[in-house]
Amino acid sequence: MEPQNSSSSSHRALQNLLAALALLTCFSAIFYVYYKPTETANWQKCPAIPQHAVCRDICISALQKPNQIHIINNTCTVNLTSISSHFTQTSTAKTPDTVILIWTWPFGAKFDLDSCSSMFDIHDCHLTDNRSYFEKADGVFFHHRDIYEDLSNVPNQPRPRLQKWVWMNMESPSNSPRYPSLNDLFNLTSSYRLDSDISVPYGRLIRGKTNGIIPKKTKLVCWIVSNWNSAYKRSQYYEELKEHITIDVYGNAFHKRISSEDYTSVVSSCRFYLSFENSIHKDYITEKLFNPLILGTVPVVLGPPRRNYEELIPAGAFIHIEDFSTPEGLAQHLKLLEKNEDLYMQYFSWREDLVASESRFGLEHACRACDHIRRNQNYRVVNELNGWYWG
Template sequence: MEPPSNLAPHSTLNNLFNLTTTYRQDSDIMVPYGQISEKTGGSTTFKIPYKSKLVCWIVSRWNSNYKRSQYYENLKQHISIETYGRSFNRPVRNEDYSDLISSCKFYLSFENSIHKDYITEKLYNPLKLGTVPVVLGPTRKNYEELIPGNAFIHVDDFSSPKELAEHLKLLDQNESLYRQYFTWREHFVASSAYFGPEQACWACDHIRRNKNYRVVKDLNSWFWG
C-alpha cells in the first residue's frame, strides 16, 4: 500500500509472485484506499455537517523536503490553517478524528509522495465525513479516474498558493458555490478500505473467478522501474 519512493526494491521478489495486489490500477487486484459507490435506498438528500473551521490539516510525519510541506508553508501565508497531529504537537485521538474532520470546510489532503494512483485515506476520509478535500498528489485526471471531478479541489488548478487561498475564501463566503462540491452526494457515497481483510477478500474473489495461471517475473521493474 506504500508508493515506490517509500519502499526499497528487493531482487528476491522477482519470479516469486503470481499476482499483484496494490493501490495501482494496473494491478491484477486493485485495492484502493477507498472508493465511491452508487447510493442505494434511503433519502438522496445529504446534509453538510456544521462547520466551525475553515481549513484543517493533520500531519504526523513532517519532512521539509516533501512537496506538501513546502506548499503548506506558502499557503499559510495567505489563509488560516488549523493544524493537528504529532508534527504540530496536537495529536488527535481516534475517537475525536471524525468530529474534527467533519467540522472543517476544507481539508488538506496532501500526499507525502507523488505517484500515479497513490491516492490515500487523506482523500477518502474527508469525502466520507462531509468535508471538501484540497488535494496535492497525482494529476487531476488521475483523481477523476476514481472520484467525481466536482468532489474535490486540486492545487494544480491554481497558479499559486495565494490564488488557491483566495478561492477558498470565496467559497467560504458563498454558500451556494460551496454546496456545489457536494452535488455528487445525491447519487454516490464514499467509503474507506479496511486493509488486510479487504485485500484477502478481493484476492479470494479474483482467484475464484480467474483460473488462468501467470507469474510476475520482474516485480522490481513493474513497481520501481
C-alpha cells in the same frame, strides 16, 4: 378344444412379447432423454434409475402407434419427476472452497478470517493463517513490508505448480524497500494501483444516496499530519499557503496529537481539508482523500495529476492545487467559497447519487484475491515486479 387351448396360449405369448417390447421401448426412451454424453463420460459413474419408478405416457409418447396405446397406458408408466430429482441429487456436488493462506499478517494486524461473505459478498473462500495448509492452499498471501530482504521468511519448500503467490502492498514506492529478488517470485499483485491484478484503492464512491446533512463548519482549512519532512512537497506547499490563509493544524508534527474520536469531529468541522500525500506516485490516493469525503468536507488535494483523481471520484468533488498557479491563488479561491454558500455546496452534489467508503486494509485484499483466484485458473508469473512498481 385343443385348437382353442393352442390359440389361447399363442395369444398370451403375444401379449407377453408385446409387454416386453413396450418395457424395453420405455427404458430406451428414458435412456435417450436423460443420457447426455460428455468427453469424460464414464459408464461406471452414471447414476442408476431409482427402483419402483413409475413411467408416464410422456416418456415414450413420440413412439406411440395406434395399436400400442393400450400397452403404453397399462404397462409402461415412469415417474419423470422422481427420476429427475434422483439425477439432480446424484450429479450435483459442492465445489470445494478456495483456500488462501495468510503467510504474513500486514504489519502484524490480524483480521476476521470469516468475513469475505458478509463484508464483500464473496463466497466459497476459506482464509487461514495455519501454515500446515501450504501444500493444499490455492493462494498464499504476502505483505511486502513484512518480507525480509533475504527472503528468509518466505516458504523454503517448492511452490505447488498451480498455487498463486499474492504480493500485497499499500505503501507508495517511496516508502517501500525495493528487493531485486522479488522478480519472478509472485504470480499476482494486489495494491492501490489500478493496474494491479487485484486492485484495492484506499476508498471508493459507489452508487447510493449519502444520508444526512453537511456538518456545521466552524473552521476554514484544516490539516492533520504526523510525518513531517521539510523535503516533502506537501510541507513546502503548506509553508507558502499558510502565508495567505488561516490553517488549523493538528497531529504529532505540530504537537497536537488527536484521538480517533477527535479526528472525526475535527475534520467534519472544517470547510476544507488538506488531503496532501506524503509522496507523489501514479494512483497513490489514500484515505486522506476519502475520509473528508465521508465526513462531509471538501478535500484540497496534492498528489498525482487531477486526471488520476478523476478516475476514482467526480471532477467537482475536490479541489486540486494544480488548478491554481500559486498557493496564493488557491487561498483566494477558498476564501471566495467561504463567502458564497451556493458555490461551496456544489462540491457536494455527488452525494445525491454516490456514497464514499474506505477499503478494509488487509481483509479486503485477501478476500478479493481469493475471488480472483477462484475465477481465474490460468498460470502466470510477475516477471518484472520491481520495474512495474518502482519504475
